[in-house]
Amino acid sequence: MKRIVLLATFAFSQAIAVAAQGQPAAMNQGQMDRLDRNRNGAVDQSEYQAFMTSAFVSLDKNKDGGLRSEEVGQILNTQQFAATDANRDGKLTQNEFLNRVMADFKAADRSGDGNLQ
Ligand SMILES: [Ca+2]
Ligand SMILES: [Ca+2]
Numbered sequence: 829m830k831r832i833v834l835l836a837t838f839a840f841s842q843a844i845a846v847a848a849q850g851q852p853a854a855m856n857q858g859q860m861d862r863l864d865r866n867r868n869g870a871v872d873q874s875e876y877q878a879f880m881t882s883a884f885v886s887l888d889k890n891k892d893g894g895l896r897s898e899e900v901g902q903i904l905n906t907q908q909f910a911a912t913d914a915n916r917d918g919k920l921t922q923n924e925f926l927n928r929v930m931a932d933f934k935a936a937d938r939s940g941d942g943n944l945q
């Protein structure tokens with residue numbers, strides 16, 4: 829069960845990275861490098877959060893401060909959207925989005941040192 833969650837969240841993060849940068853490839857070393865702003869070879873929580881905050885803004889095409897299913901239809905399926913929409917109002921706020929992706933970060937950080945590498 830835990831393994832399935834990790835795989836799903838990793839795919840989710842990759843999809844966000846691709847969507848934000850408009851490139852038709854999975855998250856690769858070049859994209860990891862872009863997240864790694866201080867070039868220490870690891871992506872820490874603040875780097876990841878900064879990236880995801882900008883991803884939220886670029887995904888919010890109509891600039892209403894929320895993501896509706898049609899805005900993220902290419903990267904989230906119905907189940908993933910529902911899992912992220914904590915208050916079930918059909919819209920992802922920046923808080924809901926960041927809560928989800930930062931939980932993904934912690935899940936992906938298997939060593940628990942606050943860095944992804
Ligand atoms: Ca870093
Ligand atoms: Ca929107």
Ligand SMILES: [Ca+2]
Nearest residue numbers: 913915917919
């Ligand atoms: Ca919501």
